[in-house]
Amino acid sequence: MRSSAQFKKGVLDICVLYLLQKKDRYGYDLTQQVNSYIPITEGALYPSLRRLVKDGYCSTYLQESPNGPSRKYYHITNTGRVYLADMLTEWDEFVASFNQLRKEADLDD
Template sequence: MRPTAQFKKGVLDICVLYLLQYSDQYGYDLTQKVNKHIPITEGALYPSLRRLVKDGYCSTYLQESPNGPSRKYYHITNTGRVYLQDMLEEWDHFVTSFKDLREEADQHG
């Protein structure tokens, strides 16, 4: 079963920031990495990247590419790292709460 578009949109920011905490990446590469686990289109990623840059969680820079035009790379900012940690804590709390709800419902039918 595949997650719905709304569900994916809700977790895309956390996926992007999580990947960026380890290395700067360009949009196409981010799309491919996320798409291995959560099916998305390249078009779904760029609004998220623009929003993350606008909100100060990421910055961008251009880097020459040996295979064509320069690529825009995304870099997580210190503000983005703090935001990511907050989001991860909220996500973990949400998942735990949902699991608790399911277990309780399953026990009491």
């Protein structure tokens, strides 16, 4: 499936926060999880993670790894949970409006 990089970038934050609400994850794990549904590169994820941390929606901590160096884990903050809830509401409203537009446009044919 081919899609716009800008569109993916717009939904990446919501995907990351949604995954983090379930459990803390490190960057490569997040990339793999998102990539199983929406094709992204590892490099696309890290600017989003930096922005989410800078804005206070996530925090980070280091954890020892049995297979090498310590990993940086990302944890959703309470502010991030509120932001995610707001984003999900906006997303659902957007999708519903777009689907209504498609339905009515198809009736016009």
